[in-house]
Amino acid sequence: MPTTASIDLSNITHFVVNEGHGVKGLSEMGLQELPKQYIQPIEERITTAEEKNKHSKENSSTNNVRYGTSFAPKAEKALEWKDDPEPFYVSDEEAAALWPSVLRDEALKFLRNSEIVIKKLLGALMEKLNVKEIDQTKESLLMGSKRINVNYYPKCPNPELTVGVGRHSDVSTLTILLQDNIGGLYVKKFDSDMWVHVPPIHGALVINIGDALQIMSNGRYKSIEHRVMANGNNNRISALFVNP
Numbered sequence: 001m002p003t004t005a006s007i008d009l010s011n012i013t014h015f016v017v018n019e020g021h022g023v024k025g026l027s028e029m030g031l032q033e034l035p036k037q038y039i040q041p042i043e044e045r046i047t048t049a050e051e052k053n054k055h056s057k058e059n060s061s062t063n064n065v066r067y068g069t070s071f072a073p074k075a076e077k078a079l080e081w082k083d084d085p086e087p088f089y090v091s092d093e094e095a096a097a098l099w100p101s102v103l104r105d106e107a108l109k110f111l112r113n114s115e116i117v118i119k120k121l122l123g124a125l126m127e128k129l130n131v132k133e134i135d136q137t138k139e140s141l142l143m144g145s146k147r148i149n150v151n152y153y154p155k156c157p158n159p160e161l162t163v164g165v166g167r168h169s170d171v172s173t174l175t176i177l178l179q180d181n182i183g184g185l186y187v188k189k190f191d192s193d194m195w196v197h198v199p200p201i202h203g204a205l206v207i208n209i210g211d212a213l214q215i216m217s218n219g220r221y222k223s224i225e226h227r228v229m230a231n232g233n234n235n236r237i238s239a240l241f242v243n244p
């Protein structure tokens with residue numbers, strides 16, 4: 001189980017890569033255990049069309065589970081070159097009933113471990129704002145809701161014509177991101193137009209401060225714009241815990 005007891009917060013102001021520090025368990029647990037289905041080449045993934053269709057925006061039996069894809073132009077107008085199931089957590093019962101079975105167990109494990117990390121990080125970040133104790137009745141507001149994204153970016157024949165994910169900031173308090181070893185995530189340098197690559201580091205998580213934390217901290221912590229480039233040579237996968 002991950003702990004963050006020894007996290008050095010001196011560098012945490014916006015988007016950082018933070019290696020080790022006891023969250024290693026989570027990152028090691030992460031990507032290699034995600035269902036093989038999510039790391040297959042696109043041609044093989046076509047066999048999962050039925051499952052995708054079941055969870056598409058139009059057909060999903062709940063708003064809490066959606067399969068976003070850029071490969072069904074009718075269902076999805078976005079031009080991004082990715083597939084991303086986005087289960088939103090309400091309860092174990094609902095997850096058992098409605099989440100795609102192919103990722104349910106791993107996604108729930110990732111969600112639980114991420115929650116522990118986020119709780120500790122938020123506690124420490126709040127302490128830096130002189131909030132010594134978080135009122136238990138308000139903690140859930142700070143923690144937000146719970147969503148997992150599993151982003152799959154297939155190799156793209158014309159990467160110069162599209163993007164993996166367009167520039168945006170996350171609505172979350174904190175996002176926990178596990179990326180594989182391909183790379184392609186860029187963050188916009190604060191107060192500048194420069195984009196900086198976030199290198200994949202084995203055993204490291206990327207922790208992103210989102211809009212909610214920027215608002216709650218009166219701008220002391222900055223939510224930062226980021227984007228993912230499309231890749232002409234490799235498939236890429238990332239998994240995110242977001243608390244919008």
Ligand SMILES: O=C(O)CCC(=O)C(=O)O
Nearest residue numbers: 149151165179185228238
């Ligand atoms: O895939 C990534 O590295 C980042 C994806 C992202 O920013 C998002 O899904 O909000």
Ligand SMILES: [Fe+2]
Nearest residue numbers: 168169170226
């Ligand atoms: Fe993002």
